[in-house]
Amino acid sequence: MKARRSRIVRRAPRKVALARAQASSARKPTYGAAARLARIVLRLAFRPFAWNFDAIRNELGISERTLLRYIAVLRRELVDWEGRPVIEVEKRGERRLLRLANRAPTAESTAYEAASLYFTFTMLRFLEGTVLRDLVDTLWDKVLQGIPASERLRMEDLEHKFYTVAYVPKVYEKHDADLDTIFGALLRNFRLHIDYAGLAGEGRQHNFDPYTLLAYRSGLYLLGKSDVYNRVIYLAVERIRSVRLLTGPDGQPERFAYPRNYRPENFLNGVFGLIDGPETRVELLLRGESEALLRSRMVHPSQQFRRRADGSTVLTMTVKGTTELRNWILGMGPWIEVLKPDKLRAEVAELLSEASSLYAAPGRRRLTRKAKP
Numbered sequence: 001m002k003a004r005r006s007r008i009v010r011r012a013p014r015k016v017a018l019a020r021a022q023a024s025s026a027r028k029p030t031y032g033a034a035a036r037l038a039r040i041v042l043r044l045a046f047r048p049f050a051w052n053f054d055a056i057r058n059e060l061g062i063s064e065r066t067l068l069r070y071i072a073v074l075r076r077e078l079v080d081w082e083g084r085p086v087i088e089v090e091k092r093g094e095r096r097l098l099r100l101a102n103r104a105p106t107a108e109s110t111a112y113e114a115a116s117l118y119f120t121f122t123m124l125r126f127l128e129g130t131v132l133r134d135l136v137d138t139l140w141d142k143v144l145q146g147i148p149a150s151e152r153l154r155m156e157d158l159e160h161k162f163y164t165v166a167y168v169p170k171v172y173e174k175h176d177a178d179l180d181t182i183f184g185a186l187l188r189n190f191r192l193h194i195d196y197a198g199l200a201g202e203g204r205q206h207n208f209d210p211y212t213l214l215a216y217r218s219g220l221y222l223l224g225k226s227d228v229y230n231r232v233i234y235l236a237v238e239r240i241r242s243v244r245l246l247t248g249p250d251g252q253p254e255r256f257a258y259p260r261n262y263r264p265e266n267f268l269n270g271v272f273g274l275i276d277g278p279e280t281r282v283e284l285l286l287r288g289e290s291e292a293l294l295r296s297r298m299v300h301p302s303q304q305f306r307r308r309a310d311g312s313t314v315l316t317m318t319v320k321g322t323t324e325l326r327n328w329i330l331g332m333g334p335w336i337e338v339l340k341p342d343k344l345r346a347e348v349a350e351l352l353s354e355a356s357s358l359y360a361a362p363g364r365r366r367l368t369r370k371a372k373p
Helices: 002-026 031-046 053-060 064-077 107-122 131-145 149-155 173-188 264-268 290-295 323-331 342-358
Strands: 087-092 095-100 192-196 204-215 220-226 231-236 240-245 279-286 304-307 313-320 336-340
Touching (some): 031 053, 031 064, 053 064, 064 087, 107 131, 107 149, 173 192, 173 204, 173 240, 204 231, 279 290, 323 342
Antiparallel strands (some): 087 095, 192 204, 192 240, 204 220, 279 313, 279 336, 304 313
16 A cells, blocks of 8 residues: 555656646637737838847847747748748857748848948948048949839938947058058968058068958058068058068969968957957956946956945956057046056056146146157
8 A cells, every 4th residue: 555655656746747738738828928929920020130039038028938939839830831930040149030031132121231231331431542442432332223213212311320430540541552452462362562660660571471451440450470570460551661562483473371270369369459468367446437338348358347345346357468458548547447467557557647747737747758659
């Protein structure tokens, strides 16, 4: 009798689980769930592009688990004449998006694509007067030609609807010919001879294998291997005094083998900006509104915000090189305090003291050293 009772006790959990599963499968969707499913389908039908999972959850006020259950229902119930789901999930890196499958491009989606492309082009205004800007304008003209006439009216005021303000952009009109040579060499793997002025005008001659044309803070930089240093370096385009294709004995341009394992992100990994250096852990105390301003930005991939017991916030990062980080901290003035490392704290304190002395009464000014750029 005891043994039998023991078997019954052991089986009970399985019976309960089976009963719950049957009840769950038999449960009818609520009106709220049906309405949300309908909203998803309607929004997808009228959206030219895919819909981000996070945006869907925020709009409908549902959990990710619920969204996945909704998607499973839609893919099972909404199929085309061949039995294929008309809704599909697309992955773009870590992002997941929902969209209608096999949709032919519409005039509306073409207008959206053109407007998105135009807005991207506005970020390249600092290239005005160069061959690169001319190529962008030519591409834009081709895009406009492919837009249905009924949609072109929407394109008339794009220059007013989408605009970009560049922050202290560099000017490249005088470097148009150099950019033309660099652009062609990048596409064809041609080796370059570059006369480079350097920051202080010291000047160096480089035989250079160009790997990447890099845009950084409204400026252009050429990454590649220099025979002077026998490693990958970067050259600021505006400091190039002259550039030409290297030619061989036959008078033809010399080619180089583009390295298969080269990635520009690996060259810049961990660096705050472009100037690298020793790996350093930095702790910054955020004051005033600086926390609210910085939490919405990617200051550095390693950034972490830590709230202290007194309510203040510390931003920590591990960077390779502190030169550009130092200049950024100086630009934040009294709103950021360096806690660690001591060397960076002392350097920033000295530079701020020198800057403060510039605004002292004329009779109280002290002679200061020239700060390194």
